[in-house]
Amino acid sequence: MKRRTGNRTFCFMVVAFLTLLFLLAGGESLAFFGKDTDYEAGVKYFKNKDYDLAKQSLLSALKDDPNDNKAKQILGFVYFKLNRLKEAENIFLALYNKKKDDPNALQGLAWVNFNLGRDDEAKKFFREEIKWANDHLNNEIYTYYELKDKGYIESVYSDGWFGLALIAKRAKQFDEALHGLKQAMRYNSEFTGEDVFLSHQGDIYFNQSRFDEAAKAYEKAAREDKKNASYPVNAGLSYYAKKDYAAAEKAFERALKIDDVNAGAAYGLFLARYEKGDYDKAKQSLVRMIAINPYYPDNVTVHNMIAKQSGWSDLWKNFGIAFYRFGHYSRAVFMLNAYLAYVKADDVESLTAAGWCYRFLGVKETATKYFQKAAELAPMSDEAIVGLASLQLEAGNTAEAKKMIDHALKLNPKSISANNLLAYLYLYQKEDAKALDTLKRAIAQNEKDTILAGTLAGIYFNKKMYAEAAREYEKIVRIEKKSVSSWNNLGWCRYHSGQYTDAVRAFAESRKIYPNQAEPYYGMALVYVKMNDLEQARVELATSLQLKPDYIYAQELAALMKASKDWKDLHLVAAAGYFYKQQIKNALDLYQNYLKEDADDIKANLGAGWSLFYLGQGDAAFPHFQRVLKVDPENIDALTGSGWVLANKGKEKEALSYIERALAMKPDFSNALRVKAAIHYRNKEFKEAEDLYKRLAGAEPYASDVYSNRARVFLAEGKYDSAIDHFNIGATLNPYTSDPFYGLALCYAGKEDYAKAKSFFYTAISLNPAFMDGQELYDLIGKSKELGDLYNALGQSYLNRHNYDKAKFHFQQMLRRDIGNEDAALGLAAVSYYLGKFKEAAVQYGNILKKAPSSSEVWDKWSMAMENLGWSYFNMKEYDQALAAFQRLSGYNAKASFIASLNGMGWCEMKKNNRTAAEGYFRQSLALVPGNYSATTGMAALK
DSSP: OOOOHHHHHHHHHHHHHTHHHHHHTTOOOOOOOSSOOHHHHHHHHHHTTOHHHHHHHHHHHHHHOTTOHHHHHHHHHHHHHTTOHHHHHHHHHHHHHHOTTOHHHHHHHHHHHHHTTOHHHHHHHHHHHHHHHHHHHTSTTGGGSOHHHHHHHHHHHHHHHHHHHHHHHHTTOHHHHHHHHHHHTTSOOSSSOHHHHHHHHHHHHHHTTOHHHHHHHHHHHHHHOTTOTHHHHHHHHHHHHTTOHHHHHHHHHHHHHHOTTOHHHHHHHHHHHHHHTOHHHHHHHHHHHHHHOTTTTOSHHHHHHHHHSTTOTTHHHHHHHHHHHTTOHHHHHHHHHHHHHHTOTTOHHHHHHHHHHHHHHTOHHHHHHHHHHHHHHOTTOHHHHHHHHHHHHHTTOHHHHHHHHHHHHHHOTTOHHHHHHHHHHHHHTTOHHHHHHHHHHHHHHSTTOSHHHHHHHHHHHHTTOHHHHHHHHHHHHHHSTTOHHHHHHHHHHHHHTTOHHHHHHHHHHHHHHOTTOSHHHHHHHHHHHHTTOHHHHHHHHHHHHHHOGGGGGOGGGHHHHHHOHHHHTHHHHHHHHHHHTTOHHHHHHHHHHHHHHOTTOHHHHHHHHHHHHHTTOHHHHHHHHHHHHHHOTTOHHHHHHHHHHHHHTTOHHHHHHHHHHHHHHOTTOHHHHHHHHHHHHHTTOHHHHHHHHHHHHHHOTTOHHHHHHHHHHHHHTTOHHHHHHHHHHHHHHOTTOHHHHHHHHHHHHHTTOHHHHHHHHHHHHHHOHHHHOSHHHHHHHHHOGGGTTHHHHHHHHHHHTTOHHHHHHHHHHHHHHOTTOHHHHHHHHHHHHHTTOHHHHHHHHHHHGGGOOSOOSSOOHHHHHHHHHHHHHHHTTOHHHHHHHHHHHHHHTTTSOOSHHHHHHHHHHHHTTOHHHHHHHHHHHHHHSTTOHHHHHHHHHHO
């Protein structure tokens, strides 16, 4: 066969034209001698995924040679990786317009359009990729091509089919997607590893409930890439779904060997062992899971497992400590209080952690009580003393704080928290040199500690000693390589030092570890402003605003925000960020301000419309949706919004006219289906509603409201078991909303299993008492004797939220039902006390305390009542009666060492001018808990 030299020459040129794609495929490294050129540095940075640095180097290369196509090609993919899709598209379009069959341009344009959701355009370019490759694959001399050329051509063919497969997968056209993946795997791709194709294949099989085939695909992927923990995790989930728990256990164990903090693997291992009946190992796995990420197992399914197993209730403490360490203090105290109330009231670690949580939540009185209890139970524990000292320091009582810190350091000279607080005390007193000396000495004793080093770095930073601060942060990231806060702080140090390239590196490292945090994107934005790269600055800022919309008000960028429309449009990005975070009023303010300058803007009108809708102002929302429809009559969001407003006003026929128009354009548009389902449900057309909710569950498998709404259809039909299944899924997907728990309670009440119903009512009430506070619940309580004390639960939940009117109402309802109910009477007295109605509280406490037992070894509801009675009399200046109440409290808890009665008696004796007696009580109190606030201020008042 005669060779065609023209084609042959072209094939030799492929690699020269398409260097980027060989680099993407991990092809041959470039052999450079001496210092890299800007282009060569850009290539290296790109291969190492340092896209910000790659961009800078390639832009420098293009300054020297604006016609360097190789640099442009790689820069296009750099912009793609940086999510600057418009600029990537411009580069690839320029290449495409020069040469319509340039595979670089075809590939770039295909993936840009794919990421922008422009599937028709993406398909066009993916098919052109395939055609370009087929022209070579079908060439009669293809056998004689160089191996490198063949590898590239076959990779382009594979890439085109892979793109088509992903488009089909996204559209849930699974058979078409599987065909595309099969074609993609005909050849070895230098661009995409076979493991990626196999993983997508596994995903599709899993979605089709073909779990055997899914497991095989994931296992093959795991053999291809032995370092990717997600593959054995997905294999494990497939085995779990087909109830092969032994195989699932092995798969999850393999994943944890690859990544020992993989949350999915740890959770899967727990579930597999639990289903096997290996409960001891299951508990060990759950302990590990909670420590890795407490959010994963914080769901109704796991809560029910814990409730069923004897000896598992101590896991509430694990949850509490983990949430405390994750900084989710409100959830931590919820868990810790459950543990302290029902498992172990005298657990010092839990009391101390709860104290810190309340301290950080700003609830100082409660924090004090928890720290004091911990200190009384464990006098040799330095941590609780430090907690009390921190409260004293915050109150400005530096002398008392110092005494307590000294006491803690006497107990434990190496105490990290005590040394750290001592440094803060010196800073508060403007003794910076002492603070630095304290930290340096403590760090010498605790070389691998990062808390002290962080405080030292923070001091240097605040003093604008950026080089010294950077040195400390570098030490921290060597010890804790995944400390995002330290990487961020290192970035700020470099930024303020004018070391912008190093700042980019630090911020990039932070977001590599945890992409869903706003700070590194914001830091990058400021760096790029300094580097005069305003386009990249805008991209970074837009991402930061999605994650933390408050940055819209940052002074550093105020001038740029006003400078151009592109930057002004970031107000819409921030508004969307607020909306996503359910800060609807903040979102509405930004949308409305924007509309003052551009009344017809579609995004702003849609945002304002939906914000008003969710704020319950449907009438005000409707004109915004209508304004959009005047500009864009087929806007699906405006059609759906109009439908929702009309449906809520009972104009169902008009509502459906809008909704049907929306569904005609997009039959599976979830929000429109929700409106239609709600109308059917309201009209008691349960079969039609159920069919729609089933479609919704397929379209949005992780939307908790879909399952809860579908469950309500079953509940209305009396199909309690089906309703329970769906409410359980809703609760698992979103364990922080009352809706599914209230639904579960209603189901079990319908089945007359009132014990289970009550437990779910309690959960729902603790999350949000207002959600179910209405006639439906009152009717249920009226019908069932077992549910009567739900009035107390509602009252206590409102009391904890300082909603005293609602709390009072429910305690009164409880007393109407059971006139002698102790908890309701105590609740009413507490309402009076917290409202400052001390005379009323004294009468109420006096009456109910007639029922109190004679003594208790623990602090309980009667102890609290006696203390509040004492302070009620004290505030009325009836010191004799106050003293009697505190003396009674002292006798009641005689076998325990609590300082409440001592402090109360001390203050009463001081007001009666018995100074010696008062001092004696305060000294006893301080001996039990050094530096506690009431006794400290009492001693100060005696001077």
